[in-house]
Amino acid sequence: MTRFTNGVEMHFFSRLSTPEIGVDELDGLIQNGTVRVLDVREDWEFSRGRVPGAVNVPLKKLPVRAPQLKRDKPYAVICESGSRSRSATDFLLGQGFEGAVSVKGGTSAWARTNRPLVRA
Numbered sequence: 001m002t003r004f005t006n007g008v009e010m011h012f013f014s015r016l017s018t019p020e021i022g023v024d025e026l027d028g029l030i031q032n033g034t035v036r037v038l039d040v041r042e043d044w045e046f047s048r049g050r051v052p053g054a055v056n057v058p059l060k061k062l063p064v065r066a067p068q069l070k071r072d073k074p075y076a077v078i079c080e081s082g083s084r085s086r087s088a089t090d091f092l093l094g095q096g097f098e099g100a101v102s103v104k105g106g107t108s109a110w111a112r113t114n115r116p117l118v119r120a
Contacts, residue, residue: 019093019100020102022105036073037075038054039054040058041059041080041107043058047119047120049118049119052117052118054118057069077101081105085103085106
Protein backbone atom coordinates (compact mmCIF):
# COMPACT_ATOMS: atom_id res chain seq x y z
CA MET A 1 0.00 0.00 0.00
CA THR A 2 1.24 3.50 -0.77
CA ARG A 3 0.21 6.52 1.24
CA PHE A 4 1.32 10.13 0.81
CA THR A 5 2.15 12.18 3.89
CA ASN A 6 3.33 15.77 3.64
CA GLY A 7 4.14 15.15 0.00
CA VAL A 8 6.33 12.14 0.84
CA GLU A 9 5.45 8.75 -0.56
CA MET A 10 5.27 6.06 2.13
CA HIS A 11 5.30 2.38 1.27
CA PHE A 12 3.72 0.08 3.80
CA PHE A 13 4.23 -3.58 3.22
CA SER A 14 1.44 -5.96 4.02
CA ARG A 15 3.04 -8.78 5.94
CA LEU A 16 1.30 -11.91 6.99
CA SER A 17 2.56 -11.18 10.47
CA THR A 18 4.38 -8.18 11.83
CA PRO A 19 6.94 -9.24 14.46
CA GLU A 20 5.66 -8.28 17.91
CA ILE A 21 6.80 -8.43 21.51
CA GLY A 22 4.95 -7.79 24.77
CA VAL A 23 5.78 -5.18 27.38
CA ASP A 24 7.45 -7.77 29.64
CA GLU A 25 9.91 -8.64 26.89
CA LEU A 26 10.39 -4.96 26.06
CA ASP A 27 11.23 -4.22 29.67
CA GLY A 28 13.89 -6.95 29.67
CA LEU A 29 15.41 -5.71 26.41
CA ILE A 30 15.56 -2.16 27.77
CA GLN A 31 17.19 -3.39 30.99
CA ASN A 32 19.79 -5.29 28.94
CA GLY A 33 20.42 -2.30 26.68
CA THR A 34 19.85 -4.39 23.56
CA VAL A 35 17.10 -2.35 21.93
CA ARG A 36 16.19 1.21 21.03
CA VAL A 37 12.61 2.31 21.66
CA LEU A 38 10.98 4.31 18.87
CA ASP A 39 7.68 5.98 19.76
CA VAL A 40 5.65 6.80 16.65
CA ARG A 41 2.84 8.74 18.37
CA GLU A 42 2.25 12.43 17.78
CA ASP A 43 4.34 14.91 19.78
CA TRP A 44 1.43 15.80 22.10
CA GLU A 45 0.86 12.11 22.90
CA PHE A 46 4.57 11.55 23.51
CA SER A 47 4.72 14.44 25.99
CA ARG A 48 1.82 12.95 28.02
CA GLY A 49 3.95 9.96 28.92
CA ARG A 50 6.49 7.69 27.27
CA VAL A 51 8.57 4.61 27.93
CA PRO A 52 11.91 5.67 29.47
CA GLY A 53 14.56 6.18 26.80
CA ALA A 54 12.11 6.32 23.91
CA VAL A 55 12.74 8.68 21.01
CA ASN A 56 9.82 10.23 19.18
CA VAL A 57 9.33 10.18 15.44
CA PRO A 58 5.64 10.51 14.58
CA LEU A 59 4.51 7.94 12.02
CA LYS A 60 3.79 10.55 9.36
CA LYS A 61 7.38 11.85 9.64
CA LEU A 62 9.04 8.43 9.64
CA PRO A 63 9.85 8.23 5.89
CA VAL A 64 11.79 11.49 6.09
CA ARG A 65 13.45 10.80 9.44
CA ALA A 66 14.25 7.09 9.03
CA PRO A 67 17.60 7.72 7.31
CA GLN A 68 18.72 9.62 10.45
CA LEU A 69 17.94 6.73 12.81
CA LYS A 70 20.87 4.82 14.25
CA ARG A 71 21.24 1.22 13.14
CA ASP A 72 23.41 -0.11 15.96
CA LYS A 73 20.54 -1.91 17.73
CA PRO A 74 17.13 -3.19 16.68
CA TYR A 75 14.10 -0.98 17.28
CA ALA A 76 11.11 -1.80 19.45
CA VAL A 77 8.41 0.41 17.94
CA ILE A 78 5.64 1.63 20.20
CA CYS A 79 2.53 3.78 19.88
CA GLU A 80 -0.58 4.10 22.05
CA SER A 81 -2.21 0.74 21.35
CA GLY A 82 -0.15 -1.11 18.74
CA SER A 83 -1.73 -0.15 15.40
CA ARG A 84 0.64 2.60 14.26
CA SER A 85 3.63 0.70 15.60
CA ARG A 86 2.81 -2.29 13.36
CA SER A 87 2.73 -0.02 10.30
CA ALA A 88 5.97 1.66 11.34
CA THR A 89 7.65 -1.69 12.02
CA ASP A 90 6.69 -2.97 8.58
CA PHE A 91 8.07 0.23 7.05
CA LEU A 92 11.36 -0.04 8.97
CA LEU A 93 11.80 -3.70 8.04
CA GLY A 94 11.22 -2.74 4.41
CA GLN A 95 13.96 -0.12 4.77
CA GLY A 96 16.45 -2.69 6.06
CA PHE A 97 16.15 -2.11 9.82
CA GLU A 98 16.79 -5.70 10.86
CA GLY A 99 15.16 -6.95 14.01
CA ALA A 100 12.52 -4.21 14.29
CA VAL A 101 9.50 -5.31 16.32
CA SER A 102 6.18 -3.77 17.29
CA VAL A 103 5.17 -3.59 20.96
CA LYS A 104 1.78 -5.27 21.52
CA GLY A 105 -0.67 -3.02 23.33
CA GLY A 106 1.64 -0.01 23.08
CA THR A 107 2.20 2.58 25.77
CA SER A 108 -1.24 1.80 27.21
CA ALA A 109 -0.15 -1.77 27.96
CA TRP A 110 3.12 -0.49 29.45
CA ALA A 111 1.20 1.86 31.77
CA ARG A 112 -1.35 -0.82 32.76
CA THR A 113 1.51 -2.90 34.18
CA ASN A 114 2.49 0.01 36.46
CA ARG A 115 5.82 0.53 34.70
CA PRO A 116 7.24 4.05 34.81
CA LEU A 117 6.32 6.69 32.24
CA VAL A 118 8.43 9.75 31.61
CA ARG A 119 6.34 12.89 31.27
CA ALA A 120 7.64 16.00 29.60
